[in-house]
Amino acid sequence: MKLPICTFDAKSGILCPKCEAKLKSGQLTQADVDISIKMMKIAPQISELDKVSIVRAFEIDDSIALALTAGDLALFRSDYALFKKLEQALEKKTWLVQAEGSDRKVLEDVFFPVRIVNVNQVWLPDGSKMTKIVISGRKTERFPIDIEKAQKVLKAVKGIELLVGFERQ
Template sequence: MKIPLDYLCVKSGLLCNRCQSLVDSGEVDSFEVKVMQALLELEETQFKELKDSTYYKAIKVNDLLILLVGSGPSMTIQKWIKVAKALQDKLHMKVRIVEKTNNIKNSAIQLLSPARVLGVNTVWLPDGSVQYVIRVSKSERKLLPADSNILESALSKIHDTRVKIRVE
């Protein structure tokens, strides 16, 4: 798996100057080193298909860990689900894997699954900024993988913009 840090640094847990500066600058969070270690272990032992995939970022919101990844040609949604389950066992927290995309609707569909996204509205605020409102059916509220506030925070971090989830 392609990762932003050196393989040797991640496997050993001792970071070289370049990797340490990435962590110190905040480009890579310190908990992400453990996540990358777990992913590399899974690649070696169970999931050889991870070799062609790319790790971009891990976002931790409360007890939910969201991984932004790019899929290799041999990775399917079912394999990513198995990887997420294996990571949950290793890291002892809920894990969701989201394909990195600039489209908020696609990210929301992946993150909120199995709940269906009815649509995404763009709200232009008076200060000139944009807020996205993701609409979910009231009957599917119980299917959300986490509290809507946690999911809003995660989507906001992924896309670096304000996101609201409205249950209607």
């Protein structure tokens, strides 16, 4: 398993000088460190994690977001039981996104498996930029995504300020 910090640091819970410097300079966050340590603890329960690369980790309120390489993201997407196992081991609602994915890709990752039909940039009168997505169909009670949480995840992971609309009201 590859983590934002060295595997050795994640095992010992103590950062080497290199990782310590990255944390101080802001290249790494405390969430990267804490979640790396947690991942190392749960690794023995999930053998598939051996091959997985976690590029960045984020804490958003009571949930976790992991930025994975494209191949690793595909692995969890194709095996829902494996994803649930990971989420249960982490004991937190877990969001998966592709590291260094385009804005559109990361939007789709956060809203997975919901279909996004349109993505637009919206400029507000104060000059700030927001991203507006339009979701297929209308919002029903069974809509699987907590939109407010998804907005926070996108802000944390990609700096996206998100507006959400539906195709039909």
